[in-house]
Amino acid sequence: MQKLMIITCYFPPEIGAASNRIFHLAHGLKTDYDVTVVTPLPNYPTGKIFPEFRGKFKIKTQENSIKVVRLWLYASKSKNKFLRLFAMLSYSISLVWFFLWNKIPDKVIVQSPPLLVAYTSMFFLRSKKRKLILNVSDLWPSAGYELGALKKGFSYKTLQKLERFNYKSADLILGQSNEILAHIGKIASKPQLFLYRNYPDIKRLSIAPTTTDDTLKIVYAGLLGVAQGILKLCKELNYHNVELHIYGSGAEEDDIKLFIEKHNDLPIYFYGRVDRALLHEELRRYDIVIIPLLNRIYGSVPSKIFEYAKLGMPMLYFGGGEGEDIINDCKLGWVSKAGDYAQLNFTIESIDKEVLTSETRTKIQEYAYRYFDFEKQLRALKTQL
Template identity: 35%
Template sequence: MSLTELSQPPTESASSTTGTRPKICILTQYFPPEMGAPQARLSELGERLIDLGWDVEVLTALPNYPTGKVFEEFDPRQPHVHQVGRIRTVRVPLYTAKQGFTKRIRCYFSFVRGAKRYGPKLCQRPDLLFVESPPLFISYAAKYLAKRWKCPFVFNVSDLWPESAIRMGVVKPGLATKMAERLELATYRRATAITGQSDEIIASVRERCPQVQTQVITNGVDPSRFGPEHADDEARQLIGSEPGPIFIFAGLLGLAQGLNQILDLAKSLDASTPGRFVLVGDGPAREDLEKRIERESIDRVKIVPAQPRERIPALLASADVAIISLGMAIPGAVPSKIYEAMASSLPILLIADGEPMRRIEKSSCGLCVVPGDRKTLVAQFIRLANSPPLREQLGANGREAAEKVYNRNLIAKRLDKFLRDLLPVLHC
């Protein structure tokens, strides 16, 4: 799209009270073509909201995650407007950074500046602003845009920040985190309503802000995109032909995932025990993992480069077990990989506790181990590796949960009802 086209004033929104389709703007720093759980969740929810009668627009950053470099097809100095699926997407420039706490903070605030500068110029005025957090600092842009557009905003909390950052050791408790906690609380109180991806997140919000309307909107999956029938030769070749069963991890190779636990498990297994591990993805921990595998000759573990999102169903379908790991308890965090494994009829070996464990146990779709419990982890691995009937039963239970509980169509309808129930209040 040319700069001339970009400079054209957007069409003003008609009020939803006139009977036209209500307009929603999703404000998020991360969106496809970037890969990741928030990106996939928001784009798929946006498409479903269109089907449910909304006009959907996204205000986001130039794509740069996880490399920290703006994708080659985008000019890093200019805003860009294009279609992602059926969603009109407005992208703004920002300072990009891959590592370093100070640089990441600068990145977050540069997106805030870009959203405030270009949002009113390039976006249609919405009836409702739906804001994705983290990063928490996006709330500065949310409050500015809501005031500028004279529309309320719904704040979607995918991660309790700064609490999660403190737990992961990214920041230390102090003046900065206290200021962030005040910003968090002020944002919750300012929002018209708050949604969250887990029961723990919403319980935390309700405890501190009981007067604000809240709703659990979990992550989920499109079951039609996953399943054993999606396996193909290309995926099998990528995983390799060595004897299995194959335990697959597909996602961000990050610090929070605690992936050294998988390497520890692989090293501890007796030579007679079947099974191997395939880690698919990229991220800040990948280089260290590769070096350790080579240094310690951990031949049961193979790392495969990150694959396009559309290839993940085939990779999961070509494996036997999904292994999902967190290095520590992070309040409210539920890995989205759980739902994709469920839909793929894959049994799950979960290294985590808290809400992820409760969801797995409630669906009876996997075996769970508390992080750091190496003895139990080995025992649970051996159970799954040696029992095809157990794997089949757990996988079938997971598929049922994906269809009846974590189906994105059902989740979108729940969100649609929650947002529409707000509209009479918003326009009274």
């Protein structure tokens, strides 16, 4: 069986869209390839190596018929840009060491971002005999600038050079949105471009009964980071006949807990991080799920859209861009302009609970399983590899 390697910064037991996406990709390819995943020791989103992996430099395991090699890195979630850079650099150094002492297969999929890790892989693995596939989930450094995490200057220009090098060194580029592929097409003409959405491969669940009282129960689940802006959402939401339920963990977690403690009169409920299978059961207890982004990020299409659709959950999308178009075109719920909380509250007030029926949920789920087909997309990808 032909061998294939996937190089990524995120992989289970870490949570989040990135680790889930790579897991499903690796799991889907293992029937045709002998798959090896190279990833750091688990540390996301806590910024600390998970207890059971501490004190290790390298761990090899066999997980679901996939070889997983976990390498050392300096884990950190510090806001200090130098510490964050060192964290990425430490994993890049571990990768170089791994490349020197191990036979690398002729097909390698590299996850980007982080740009530095992707650059390290693309630079050291270039070969006429090897096919390099770059899996681009976000457009850095432009996404970092739109989030306010980066400023234009020397560092930004350096990252742009790494970005261009990565694109031009790839033989095939997988992009999760049409915006990403359009951006890459303006920079590099060599690689083939393939739209690879973050469709989840999840068990189909029955449609849960809807709530019967007048209160609109809104739920958010996922990373509690700067990009999502959940703390600001807690502060700006109009709670008239509305409840907000929050699942997840991340940089804003402590601040959110503190806000809830200081405003215990508000109907905000925090549950922390839960297992994904349990989360799917929990989500169905609520009326709608909210998918917020603090700012519109060019190229970004949250994978939650496809996952929640397969659960049959109506969505309130607050992020703009291509994700907004998908919600509207596929009739998956409501949209509101990113960053406009007055419009968000108006949109919420306009939602009639009488339309949030089991029939509505069934239509959403049926559409998702027909058009957000993981297996069909995977078969198309295999013809390109």
